[in-house]
Amino acid sequence: MIHSFIFSEGKLVGRDLELEALRLVQADKGLIVWVDLENPTDEEIKAVLEGLFQFHPLAIEDCVTPSPLPKIEDYEDYLFMVTHAVDYNRTDKFATTELDLFLGKEFLVTFHRTALRSVSALTERLAKNVGPGPRGPDRLAHTLLDLLVDNYTPMLAELHNELEEIEDIVLTRDADKQFVSELLQVRGDFTKLRQIVRPQRDIIDRLARGDSKFIRTTLLPYYRDLRDNLTRLEETVTGYHERLMMGFDIYLNKAAGEANEGIKFLTALTAITLPVMVIGTWYGMNFEHMKELQSPHGYQIATGITLFSTVLTAIYLKRKKWF
Numbered sequence: 001m002i003h004s005f006i007f008s009e010g011k012l013v014g015r016d017l018e019l020e021a022l023r024l025v026q027a028d029k030g031l032i033v034w035v036d037l038e039n040p041t042d043e044e045i046k047a048v049l050e051g052l053f054q055f056h057p058l059a060i061e062d063c064v065t066p067s068p069l070p071k072i073e074d075y076e077d078y079l080f081m082v083t084h085a086v087d088y089n090r091t092d093k094f095a096t097t098e099l100d101l102f103l104g105k106e107f108l109v110t111f112h113r114t115a116l117r118s119v120s121a122l123t124e125r126l127a128k129n130v131g132p133g134p135r136g137p138d139r140l141a142h143t144l145l146d147l148l149v150d151n152y153t154p155m156l157a158e159l160h161n162e163l164e165e166i167e168d169i170v171l172t173r174d175a176d177k178q179f180v181s182e183l184l185q186v187r188g189d190f191t192k193l194r195q196i197v198r199p200q201r202d203i204i205d206r207l208a209r210g211d212s213k214f215i216r217t218t219l220l221p222y223y224r225d226l227r228d229n230l231t232r233l234e235e236t237v238t239g240y241h242e243r244l245m246m247g248f249d250i251y252l253n254k255a256a257g258e259a260n261e262g263i264k265f266l267t268a269l270t271a272i273t274l275p276v277m278v279i280g281t282w283y284g285m286n287f288e289h290m291k292e293l294q295s296p297h298g299y300q301i302a303t304g305i306t307l308f309s310t311v312l313t314a315i316y317l318k319r320k321k322w323f
Contacts, residue, residue, distance in 0.1 A: 002044055005126055007032040010135045012126055019047055026052065026107065033107040034140055036119060040111070053109060055080075055102060063100045063111050070200040072207075078104040079214045081141075081203060084196045085116050085148050086155050096196065099148065101141055103214050108137035110144065118147035138215045142222050145204070149229055152197075156236060159193075162186055163240055163247075170247045183248060190241040197237055201230035268317045275309030 004022055006014035008031050017025065025031050037048060049060045059073065059080045073080045081101040097116055102109035110119065122143055166186065169179055207215050208223040215223065279302060 001038045003036040005034040035109045037111045039113050066098055070203050072203045078102050079212055103137055103141050108140045117151055118144055121147050138219050146226055152233055167247050170251050187244055193237050197234045201234055204230055272313055276306055279306045
């Protein structure tokens with residue numbers, strides 16, 4: 001699906017034009033064009049990316065092929081960026097959606113396979129025509145990225161709630177096999193999130209420093225603010241990850257402690273039966289000359305020695321707190 005928005009002097013003057021009309025608009029140097037490709041067909045990809053804008057084949061390949069990490073590439077007439085939106089809920093867990101941007105002097109092209117809340121929020125805002133519109137594609141790109149980063153906040157809140165539940169289970173309750181699976185799942189979510197946030201922050205940092213000719217100087221403070229938000233986000237994710245790993249260590253220590261208690265109990269049982277084994281083995285050898293066996297009270301003596309030794313062993317183990 002192809003959506004298009006045409007701006008002139010900060011005002012929305014047209015939207016959802018046909019491809020031929022977009023060609024005419026593109027030729028007009030006074031207009032700003034935003035083309036959004038949402039789950040486009042192969043024909044739409046070829047018509048827009050190859051035919052209309054004539055992007056480099058490598059950039060198109062990076063765009064249509066899912067990339068696990070954010071990236072940025074400079075071309076002569078545009079800037080290509082790969083970013084990731086994130087979503088999280090208790091049912092589907094952690095999920096990412098790639099958002100690719102082609103940023104030129106007078107156009108912005110976005111590409112994503114599924115619907116994004118950041119894109120939908122911006123299109124609704126533009127459709128209502130509330131407030132001044134963007135006067136450059138770099139402003140549009142910033143707004144999109146800002147909305148994308150804002151959507152990290154509810155996801156972090158969900159992860160924080162789940163983290164607190166995990167800590168509560170680890171500290172106050174016995175964990176089962178399902179809990180272990182959930183803990184490993186959340187740990188993987190935090191790892192993925194860190195792998196996305198850090199390179200994404202580096203991309204914005206490059207734009208905030210003014211290294212790209214496609215970002216106007218007046219917008220650099222906005223990109224610096226976005227970089228700072230991502231930095232705080234990364235610090236928060238790192239802190240949560242450390243708390244999760246601490247909870248994981250506590251769980252492992254508790255599991256090891258429970259295993260040790262079981263081993264101690266079994267060892268104590270073995271130690272208590274040791275006198276029985278020794279005395280029984282000794283008097284079970286059936287030597288021909290064993291005076292104890294010839295005594296009329298041999299059975300009682302052997303039984304008494306066995307019970308006495310067993311009680312002494314039990315008292316000793318009890319004092320050592322083995323059971």
